[in-house]
Amino acid sequence: MPSLRTLFLSSLAVAGVTNAATCKNDYSIDSDGDVSKLVGCDTVTGSITVGSNVGMLEMPDVQVIQGDFNVKGAAGLVSISAASLRTISGGFNLQGLIILQTLSCPQLTKVGTINWVTLPALRALEFTAEVTECAEVLITDTLLSSLDGINLQTCNIFNVNNNKQLKTVNVALGNVTNALSVEFNSKNVDVSFPNLVWARNITVRDAGTASFPKLSYVNQTIAFINNTFESVSFPALTQVGQSFTFNSNTKLTNITADDLETIGGTFQLANNTKLVVIDGFKSLTTVEGSIDFSGSFTNASLPVLDDVRGGFNVQTTAEFSCTQFDGYHSNGVIKGDGYKCAGKLDEAKSATGGASTSGKGGKSDDGSAATRAGVSVLALFAAVAAMLVL
DSSP: OOOOHHHHHHHHHHOOOTTTTOOOHHHEEEEEGGGGGGEEEEEESEEEOOOOTTTTEOOOOOOESSEEEESSOTTTEEEEEEOOOOOOEEEEEEOOOTOOOEEEOTOOOOEEEEEEEEETTOOOOTTTTOEEEEEEEEEEEEOOBTTBBHHHHHHEEEEEEOOOTOEEEEOOOOOOEEEEESSSSSEEEEEEOTOOOOEEEEEEESSSEEOOOOOOOOEEEEEEEEEEOSEEEEEOOEEEEEEEEOOOOOOEEEEEOOOOOOSOOEEEEOOOOOOOOEEETTTTOSSSSSSEEEEEEEEEEOOOEEEEEEEEEEEESSSSOOOHHHHHHHHBBBBOOOOOEESHHHOEEESSSSSOOTTTTOBBBBTOOHHHHHTSSHHHHHOOOOHTOO
């Protein structure tokens, strides 16, 4: 005969008030009171969609969402609190929440994708446990000053742009299988990826510091545009699959990648007006595309260069000796058409779309296509991703 305790627990289950219920539905929260639909729900095996009339959202019971968590266009929403939430298997989609100030998910560690677009009042994350698993991240147009609470190990896409108060990006990513982009945030943002070993594409713009101490391989492109750091080094980098670009970094005086051996596409240094000496590529032997240097440098040395399969363009507004590169041209190291090496020019021009450098004060041609477009398609990708958030 069943005990009284068993009968009591069974009656609670029938009444739907057990402490660990699985709720097998999609839920729409259209008002503050609608959140009562989730009381007692430990796991939601569908999506939760929050409507535009919600002012404060508190979900104390939900631990797992096996679907999406969607909040779009709730212009009066001030806070989101999910004290027990650990996992969102789908998208964590927040869009157009213009007065959202509090985002508190202290237990959250796993998310399918993060898509946060236009959260202009959000200053900080209350993610105590830290999100360590997320396949894709897009964070744009917030007031976040740091990404504390997001500390991923791997991801496919990491795109953080147009966060004008963002001072620090320090994430423990080990690899990025598609694209890493940190662009158009606050001027002089500190960018650090201390554990990043490889990525398919990297774009960094408007950074005051950039640190990639373990980066050893980039499958496709790496581009640094309009940054203000004075020095950057890649002590572990050995290969770049396509282009390696530094364009219009106004304070840059030193680039070091002494173990870099191969660049699979274009090697471009354009309009880095304080870069006087280019000598940080002591192991570079092969450039499968073109070499395109333009600026105000007085010396450029690639001591073990052995194979350039594309064109060669070196132009500077300063006094410059072309002896080394003329020798590479004459002995067949440079195999492509369009060899040019010249110094003391009124204007040093890039051959592959980078900003030009004027000999009169070193002013740049800020209207160049490369400066506007960022030498990569990642900004376009971000715009497309934003439109597809929900």
